[in-house]
Amino acid sequence: MIARAIERGVSSVEIADALDLQVQSVLRRFRLLAGISPEAAEMLKDTPCSMKVFGILRHARRPVVENGAPTAKRSE
Structure with a gap:
């Protein structure tokens, strides 16, 4: 709102x-939702959580799939 x-x-x-x-x-x-993926925002929309969670989500990276195996590669 x-x-x-x-x-x-x-x-x-x-x-x-x-x-x-x-x-x-x-x-x-x-x-609050700036820098948060739409998928994460959708999962949290009805869930009470602290403001710290959103800061953590901003720093989280999506796993990148290479050769069928997920890796935690950072996109820079």
Whole structure:
């Protein structure tokens, strides 16, 4: 809901005031899924989890399959 409100032009300050949150907290929640694969986001959409999980997922790499065997190769 925060992302939708910001996309529709509501300022983060107005949202923070309405929800009694700090502006930085509103912005952090707005960027929550940035860098997360759509598959991971779909799996977590109905699951309560801490904010730390999203930071871990941003650093996770998808396994690359080479010659039929998955490897943990980093894409840079």
